[in-house]
Structures are given as C-alpha cells and as structure tokens.
Amino acid sequence: MNVTLVRACLRDGRGGSPTAVLDDAPLTDDERREVPVRAGASHAVFLSTARPAGGISLRFFTAEGELPGCGHGTVAALAVLAGRTGTREVTLRTRSGALEGRAIRREDGGLEGWFAPGPVGLRAPGDGELDDVFTALGLAGDTPGGVIASLGRPRLLLPLPTRSALAALTPHPDRLRAACDRLGLLGCYLYSAPAPDGRVAARMFAPSIGVPEDIANANSTACLAARLARGGLPGVTADMGDSLGTPATITAVVRPGPDGPGILVGGSARIDRVLGDS
Structure with a gap:
C-alpha cells in the first residue's frame, strides 16, 4: 500500500x-498500529469514503492503538x-463525531487545513488530583492555573510563566504515563503566558499513547483557545x-455561534513524499 507522508x-514552511496518511484497507488494528512506526511518524491517518452518510471517514492510530481524534492528523488528511x-x-x-473541514x-502552492473540532469541556481539577502529574513533570505541587480540557479525551492544560521555564522541563516519561493512566488523561499540554496577540509556546507530553512529546497538537491548542477565550x-x-x-505552529480562533463560541483550528501542511509498500 502507498503511504503519503505529510x-x-x-x-x-519548515x-x-x-x-502518515493512507487509504483504509482490510487491516487488523495491530497492523494499523505498525504503519506509523514503519513510516517514521508518530501518527497514522486512515481515509475511507463514509457511506451512506457521505463525507470522509478518518481513523487515527499511534503505535499504542487507536485515538478518537487527532488534530494535526486531520490537517494532514485535508492536505x-x-x-x-x-x-x-x-x-x-471520526470516532469522536463529525467535523467540518476546509x-x-x-x-504559492502551499496547503492549509482547518476544521471545527467541536465543543470543549473545561473543569478545574480537584484538590490533590494532579499531585502525581506535577511530580512526574518536575513541577511543584502548587503550580496554579491548570484545567482539565475534554475534546474526545481529557487532557491537562497547564500555564508556565515563561518560554524558558517551558523549555527547561524534563518530565519522567514512565511516571508521567502512570499518573496520566490513573487519571484517564490523554497527556499534558503546557504553555507559556500568552503575548498580547495570543502567541504562546507549548509542549504536549503524551506517553500514554506512545508519544513522549508531540511535535504538534492541534486539538490541545483548540482546547487552549477555548480556555483563554x-x-x-x-x-x-x-x-x-x-x-x-522540528518547529511547528498551530492557530486556533474563536468564533461566535448560536450555542456559544466555537473554535476553528488549523495550520499549513506540505506533502513530503509517498512511501510504497509500507
């Protein structure tokens, strides 16, 4: 089968x-899990025509298994x-619901993919709920400002005061995975204090899905936009x-809607190459 690497x-532009993006085929889930590993990617997206409902069906896999959604995978599929x-x-x-994509x-020949990921749930963590997570991240247990954001699966959003504080993080992957597994968290998305124009630096640690650190995470950025809105x-x-x-940038904007503000998230993409017989 041919795999397009996006x-x-x-x-x-860098x-x-x-x-990895490819047409779905009669593969087992174990075989689907092998695709991102063989392609040298963290995630793989499987496309198929969704009948009778219409549209395109997307399934997302990492080496650990299937995800209900993947933001940068959606951008890649749109490209x-x-x-x-x-x-x-x-x-x-997707497994987490229907999305409108563009x-x-x-x-200049470049491509951009944008989609509306759906409503974001936000809640404050309980007292002591995140103590093990903070320890695994190498942070003090009284680090303020964290929220649990749900979009398909819950994840922690946690602000840090500066970009340099974010860059200095050295989490313990095994401890972080155990803490996230216990709490049912997809991972931890940490970000610097936003500039006046809304620009932040961010890092996403998700060892529970086989991704110690994600290069780009669009769904968590959409959650952050909902939080900062x-x-x-x-x-x-x-x-x-x-x-x-490997620098990456994701943009999420808040748009008013009849049922409250909605989020549109996306970024630019480039089709890198096609891998045969992966």
Missing part, C-alpha cells in the same frame, strides 16, 4: 509533524484530499516542536 502544521481532488470543504467523520490551496482572548497561535528540533 508534514502538518509547518512554521514558515518543520511540521510527519504524519492529502486537496492534493488529490482539489477538495475545499468536506465533512470528516482545505485551502495558497497561491474566557479571559477575552479571541485566538491563540502555539509554537511547538522546538525542543525536538
């Missing part, structure tokens, strides 16, 4: 998260669809991947 959520057929707007069906082909910020641009030597 670099999703580029920063100024970096991006390598993501592939635009490259194949020029598709601009499409309904995407691919934009720029005049409560303070009046209309959007956020997150720089990720610098600690891994």
